[in-house]
Amino acid sequence: MRCIGCGVHIQTEDETKLGYAPPSALEKEEIICQRCFRLKHYNEIQDVSLTDDDFLKILHEIGQSEALVVKLVDIFDFNGSWLPGLHRFVGNNPILLVGNKVDLLPKSVKYPKLIQWMKQSAKELGLKPIDVCLISAAKGIGMQRVMEAIEQYRDGKNVYVVGCTNVGKSTFINRMIREVTGEGNVITTSYFPGTTLDMIEIPLDDGAAIYDTPGIINHQQMAHFVDKKDLKTITPKREIHPKVYQLNEQQTLFFGGLARLDYVKGGRRSFVCYFANDLLIHRTKREHADELYEKQLGELLQPPKKSDADTFPPLVAHSFTIKEAKTDIVFSGLGWVTCNEPGAQVIAYVPKGVNVLLRKSLI
Ligand code: GDP
Known part of the structure; x- marks a missing residue:
């Protein structure tokens, strides 16, 4: 049983632990954990974090299987959201590099030039992506292209979407679900980094699936030094x-x-x-x-x-x-x-x- 918000396993025993939902919540058709419930209805954040060790475990798991890795970065915080060392963990799996939040850049910016810049920067950081896409998950820019690229490069295999917290991973997955199934907002998104937990599985037609992995917290983000209002x-x-x-x-x-x-x-x-x-x-x-x-x-x-x-x-x-x-x-x-x-x-x-x-x- 998983939360429709963040994908965490639901438990009803310990209120202080991850995935808690009051027993009454289990009677509902769509179960949501208390943490997502609060976030959704009161815009209130509960402090939880995924340890770096847990994250490495997930990456290791990806490295063990044959899959396409979609690596999401925030184009506004490119280096800060980079996830160093990913290539060491994902084995020989191809990586599709996706730059999100392109809507923030001045309109005068030319996409081919930016993609070239991303390729060059990726190379300098030790990563050779199979391709590079630019999107705005929030505005729906570039979604068609990135979905075609995923379809092409996954070649019937599973897809893992990875990225550090706050790159817009939930927004991206939500947008994909909406484009595919027409459903609305089913995954938690928020201002605060660190709100997507555990893996969420989106089944694909051919039996494979897209997995949304939890984001690792990027400790160098300015976001950790300001309160919620200032973050806005x-x-x-x-x-x-x-x-x-x-x-x-x-x-x-x-x-x-x-x-x-x-x-x-x-x-x-x-x-x-x-x-x-x-x-x-x-x-x-x-x-x-x-x-x-x-x-x-x-x-x-x-x-x-x-x-x-x-x-x-x-x-x-x-x-x-x-x-x-x-x-x-x-x-x-x-x-x-x-x-x-x-x-x-x-x-x-x-x-x-x-x-x-x-x-x-x-x-
Ligand atoms: P996650 O932690 O990676 O799952 O990130 P979320 O999906 O929760 O998004 C983090 C923040 O980035 C939220 O405030 C989103 O509104 C914002 N965001 C996500 N996608 C975009 C985008 O394409 N453009 C802009 N400007 N903001 C975005």
């Missing part, structure tokens, strides 16, 4: 409008109070910022930046909001010299800043535990 501010919902800043040396940009970029050296130049439209970017002189942060965290510099400012982890500095033209400075899970010309010296600040990296420009 930093999670882009619509097409991102890049903001261009002409900076002089020794100027600083604050991204709310969550991250900071110091422009140290390299002459006057422009920085193109790709963040959720609602996230406030504040420019100041570098010499005032520390003081401003101390005084204004939770006020002018939000999120985090005032009540969370005291417990918010201190920002840690990472220094970079931009060596190549068209480089992105990526703040994992928050957004990125594109530097078009080489030669800039910058310092990027993020909460301890959040990743910052340089990459070849996505756009």
